[in-house]
Amino acid sequence: MNYPIIYHPRLSPTWKDFGILIPLSGQRSKKVFTSLKKLGHKLEESDLKNLPKLSKEDLKLAHDTEFIERLFSQGLFKEFTDCFELIDENGNYNRYDPQSAKKELTEFMDEILCHLAGTSYAIDLALQNEFCYFLGGGMHHARKDKGAGFCILNDMILGIKKAQSEKKIETCWVIDVDAHKGDGTAHMTVNDPSILTLSLHMEKGWPLDHPDPDHPSKSPSTIDIELNSRNSQNYNLLLKEGLENLLKVQGSMPDLIIVNDGADPYEFDELPSTSLLKLSKEVLLERDQIIFNFAKERRIPQAWVMSGGYGQRSHEIYVQFLDWVLNL
Numbered sequence: 001m002n003y004p005i006i007y008h009p010r011l012s013p014t015w016k017d018f019g020i021l022i023p024l025s026g027q028r029s030k031k032v033f034t035s036l037k038k039l040g041h042k043l044e045e046s047d048l049k050n051l052p053k054l055s056k057e058d059l060k061l062a063h064d065t066e067f068i069e070r071l072f073s074q075g076l077f078k079e080f081t082d083c084f085e086l087i088d089e090n091g092n093y094n095r096y097d098p099q100s101a102k103k104e105l106t107e108f109m110d111e112i113l114c115h116l117a118g119t120s121y122a123i124d125l126a127l128q129n130e131f132c133y134f135l136g137g138g139m140h141h142a143r144k145d146k147g148a149g150f151c152i153l154n155d156m157i158l159g160i161k162k163a164q165s166e167k168k169i170e171t172c173w174v175i176d177v178d179a180h181k182g183d184g185t186a187h188m189t190v191n192d193p194s195i196l197t198l199s200l201h202m203e204k205g206w207p208l209d210h211p212d213p214d215h216p217s218k219s220p221s222t223i224d225i226e227l228n229s230r231n232s233q234n235y236n237l238l239l240k241e242g243l244e245n246l247l248k249v250q251g252s253m254p255d256l257i258i259v260n261d262g263a264d265p266y267e268f269d270e271l272p273s274t275s276l277l278k279l280s281k282e283v284l285l286e287r288d289q290i291i292f293n294f295a296k297e298r299r300i301p302q303a304w305v306m307s308g309g310y311g312q313r314s315h316e317i318y319v320q321f322l323d324w325v326l327n328l
């Protein structure tokens with residue numbers, strides 16, 4: 001099927017340009033895009049002119065006004081260094097070298113707005129074509145009042161709120177299969193019956209290791225499935241149960257599903273904090289097919305974003321799924 005895939009180099013911010021020395025690479029999207037082309041799929045870079053223009057006011061649909069005002073003022077530096085953990089407890093720079101930055105921090109919000117617009121565009125294209133995959137996005141740790149875990153703003157919740165405000169949808173599910181809990185997404189939707197969330201994630205480790213039981217990272221998803229060395233062999237069975245149970249909670253079909261398609265549960269992921277979950281390529285292909293087929297069989301539009309995936313091999317998880325989808 002000739003489903004839309006959204007890709008453009010500008011839609012994958014390169015953190016290094018701002019002096020951030022975290023090995024999160026925009027190259028991953030490019031690798032997926034070029035690999036799919038090598039497999040014979042006729043893909044073209046997206047035309048950025050077609051992306052919705054997001055304003056500061058749009059961001060306030062999802063996030064607290066005070067937080068957004070801080071991002072567009074002198075407060076940006078603190079929000080930025082907190083989110084990317086760039087200053088350690090002794091006040092020294094951590095994985096941060098502003099001298100090496102090629103871009104001014106003032107350009108940061110422009111790049112983020114462009115990235116966020118990719119997810120809103122994916123929602124629009126999914127509503128028109130039943131499926132769309134954005135090779136970017138998935139900033140599921142960003143909360144209502146603050147960025148966290150390298151995610152400054154939550155593209156998925158913003159995209160949903162914008163689509164709701166434009167009366168394109170009423171209800172939505174966020175299916176989060178990244179290795180880390182979608183804690184920001186849960187925090188932003190905990191009192192919102194129009195957005196249900198399912199998160200399958202490692203039962204221990206960041207972001208669940210905060211000592212304060214009332215910390216926002218402990219906000220519950222509608223359904224949380226916590227994985228460990230015992231139950232992760234049944235990953236796809238638990239996923240199927242989770243999807244069926246979400247349907248029972250809602251009592252009807254949602255107008256849209258967003259999939260936060262993390263590749264970091266992959267056994268060859270290189271981020272040390274994902275080592276509790278080591279799923280094979282085959283299990284991850286089946287995972288993505290289960291979600292795709294669940295939505296397709298019920299004719300629920302589905303918009304997918306990439307989320308986490310670190311190291312030389314994470315692109316393989318996206319390539320195998322998209323190759324399958326595009327050959328349907």
Ligand SMILES: [Zn+2]
Pocket residue numbers: 178179180262264307308309
């Ligand atoms: Zn992750």
